[in-house]
Amino acid sequence: MSVNLTLLTIMGALYACGIYLILERSLTRVLLGLMLLANATNLLILATGGYAGLAPIFDKNTPAGDYNDPLPQALILTSIVISFAVTAFMLGIIYRTWVLARQDEIQDDAEDRRVAETPSFDAEDDSVIPVETSEFPLAMFGSDGAGLMDTAVGSGSGTGSSASAVMSGDRVVRAEKAASEEQPGSLNVDTSKEGDGK
């Protein structure tokens, strides 16, 4: 089987441009990229049909090898129709994005951003619980969880002091003091809620 080098080169160029374009944030460019990819694939399918040949209309005097392979062309026809539908739909979506957001760019997923920004401290799962339920020290500070950070923040203020400070809510606690708060039975554990509610 032999193939047409020009078509193959064009196919390669179309794939390259198509992949470049779908990586853009602009929706119109993404659409153009998808169209190029679809057309490159059509050329690829065409290439699998082998040599150009006679139209596949049966004639008893023609040897079988002289015909062109009709199947790839049928496949291309189907895939053209499909990519046509997808292109039309994408255009509709792009127009809608323009109407809604007045911009031609992919919008961020707000919920995803929110989850990413959520501190690993969860007020409900991780906040102070009544003492009697656990014998283990709670490895965190503060009881409201607001503004709580996971990592100890080094002082780094250049005072030369070896002491580091830890953020806890809106106050800064010296590291030793913070560590002492982690001891069992420390005041950090809120006893007032014991036997409350439930």
Add this chain to the structure above:
Amino acid sequence: MNIASLAPLAVVLPILGAALTFLLIRYPRAQRTVSIAVLTLTLLLECWLLASVWGGGTAAVNIGGWMPPWGIVLVVDQFSSLMLVVSSAVSLAVLIYATGQGMADGDRDAPVSIFHPTYLILVAGVSNAFLSGDLFNLYVGFEILLTASYVLITLGGTGPRIRAGVTYVVVSVVSSVLFLIAIAMIYGATGTINMADLAIKLGDLDQGTRTLLHVMLLVAFGIKAAVFPLSFWLPDSYPTAPAPVTAVFAGLLTKVGVYAMVRTETLLFPGDALNAPLMVAALLTMVVGILGALAQSDIKRLLSFTLVSHIGYMVFGLAMSSVAGLGAAVFYVVHHITIQTSLFLVTGLIERRSGSSSVDRVAGLAKLSPVLGVLFFIPAMNLAGIPPFSGFLGKLGLLQAGVQLGTPLAFALVIGGVLTSLLTLLAIARVWNRAFWRKPEDAEHPDPVLLAAPEDSATGDRAGKTNVTLLPRTMVGSTLGLVVFGVALTVFAGPLFKVADQSAQEMLDRSPYIQAVLGENAPVPPVPQAERPGQQGGGK
């Protein structure tokens, strides 16, 4: 007359129904009747098909009278007909749910008139993909269902849905292009796209070409099935769609990808050439997916992550390429379609009842709506794999097959599977504790509808006249039907597991499929078993 020759009706009926509902676009009531009737009819037909191949037997239908391998064939075997029945049953339940929602809300929120034709086309595409015995026809089936899903996921055209839809469409189109490239290359290498014919001819290719084609197909299907690391698009795009749409997508679309992977692994590229990479992908899918679920506070997103995670179990079963593993995977697919869909439907009800689907806002539902509690609890425990539910049985089958295989990688997957199951329980329990057991006052920003009535100290009842949003009976009824169907899978797990094992046996044997399509005398090439002894030697 052979019953299997009615198989094309499973595709034709929904398409005709779509045309009819499109004509009836101004008559919502007639539209509802037609689409429900069409799907019921399809379901009955598919049950009949399943009955005809129950216990063994494969039948092929030549479309348009062209003989295979030139013409398109539809193949009915136990696996495909089982998938057809389950998918139609689930889509029928979701359709009833959606009509209930449409009737309750009117056409304001979602253009229900467009919903019916699109939905039926989606079902036709799914059926076509399950039945297809021709690689290009499989592609067309995929495209039918994808194009319908593009419309459904952006239904109503609101900002978030368009945003999610863009990601979904682009990712789907790219995966389709990959699939099409793979088809072109396969045609270039072998000169055929009939799957039975390919099963014979692909074996003659040299190792490198075969691996390339194999990987391309698996990547294309892996995107559709949401196998890690190709699963990034799913939790982003599914949750924004209307509840019934998310439910049917979660149940069916990824499973079509899994189905195509199963056919690739068993029929086209048998043997264990890529089993190790598949197992690693399965492990990562399970663990990464469920870790993602733990971070979410929105129930729909959480469920989308568990969906990704549990795809890992199916890939695990598939990657073992043993009868026990594949059989358990088939069982798991059936179980997971039902359970995941019912969970999404219940979440739709929760959102409706409490005004939000975020666990930060929903609270106290156990007292407000005990029915909802039961509807959520059963499939949730089923998903987490608590005995005696089908989720437990499916996972048990997979773990047993993994231990049977005995390679270090299989043991790693067994451990990963147990871990994922526990973490699923944790994620689900978090939803349960917050949305159902917590008092509304304890929630961060409870919806007013949950707070309106003070607790009645005598009975503990919170429901008052002001805070009851009635859940439409059709919606609750269809959800209940699906939950009962899920429980029935547990009750009839014995026969179901038997069918799953038989279909796994047939798929690994390959000769029933090939001979049904190409005739009794077709040669069935032996499965390459090159790496098997080495793997067993490496085991314990």
